[in-house]
Amino acid sequence: MEADIVQIRIILLLVMLGIGGVCDFKTRKIPDILWLVFGGIGAILHIWDYHTITSYHILAIITSSFVGVAIWRWRIAGLADCFAIIAMTVILPVHYEFVMMPIMILAMVFFIVVFCTMVYNISLNLTDMIRTKKWAFSEFKTEPRYRKAFAFLSIHRKRKREKFVISAENNSIDKDVKSFAFLSSKNKICRDNQIESNNELYIQNVPPLIIFLFGVAVFLLLPEILLLINTS
Incomplete structure (x- = not known):
């Protein structure tokens, strides 16, 4: 059951970033409802599997959300990018046991x-x-x-x-x-x-940051994506 929820989280993350990436590329405008809907579903999943949440998950959520707000306040990225990072944090704060996924994705995107x-x-x-x-x-x-x-x-x-x-x-x-x-x-x-x-x-x-977030997320989650494809 826990593995199934993780797979749902990965699908949610990739679909959200995929839709956001298309909007970002075409108009550089992304409707806020996108982040609210997918982030809300991610929050509901936390309620569903609350027994798996640890203090490290909470730390990851707080840290990643703080980084998202900080890069917006410092005008490194736009408000939509900030919302995207917070939504990512809610959906998949930690993966591969200890990796803070939003932080890892952001670090790689920043370098690229x-x-x-x-x-x-x-x-x-x-x-x-x-x-x-x-x-x-x-x-x-x-x-x-x-x-x-x-x-x-x-x-x-x-x-x-x-x-x-x-x-x-x-x-x-x-x-x-x-x-x-x-x-x-x-x-x-x-x-x-x-x-x-x-x-x-x-x-x-003004690079379409969401596209880069999507690309790096696919790269980091590639083993999980291949597993999903093979089991479907």
Whole structure:
């Protein structure tokens, strides 16, 4: 019976992240009802198998929920991502005896997203340098070198195909004086068509985090998924 509930939890987790990932990819907007429904089912399962809950499970739930709220408050991720992490925590806080699944998934996702983002920005900035035969960010005359070095890893000039982006430039009355605004708490995802068509703007991408959560969850739970397939 306990094994069956664990399998239900795994299916719930993957279905929830799969649906959320599709919404995140298409619109970067995910209805909150998704997390409420699946998280609510996960909570009901805890009531069903309350005898298996240990102090370590409670610690995992508290820790993972705190991390989810923290990355939202620090603007590392959006509110929907925070809700997704909390829902994951409720559904499957611990697996493989001692692994805090939400924490493990988040740690791997953070590494993958940061690495891929850096490689993407570096490649585009190098391409622009070769094409224009100028140093990267030479138009940002007032910015120190260390900020330009960070910008080389974290932002790039917008491409036509990019839609869900955040402006990495401060608005200034003097158009000849440019300054960086990356990782600013005031920045929002640009959905304005005029901004999206501005290919001279330096931007940060907004990766669909839920897709990465889904992919890493599938990777970590692959033995369980194969077992489910073989027994069905």
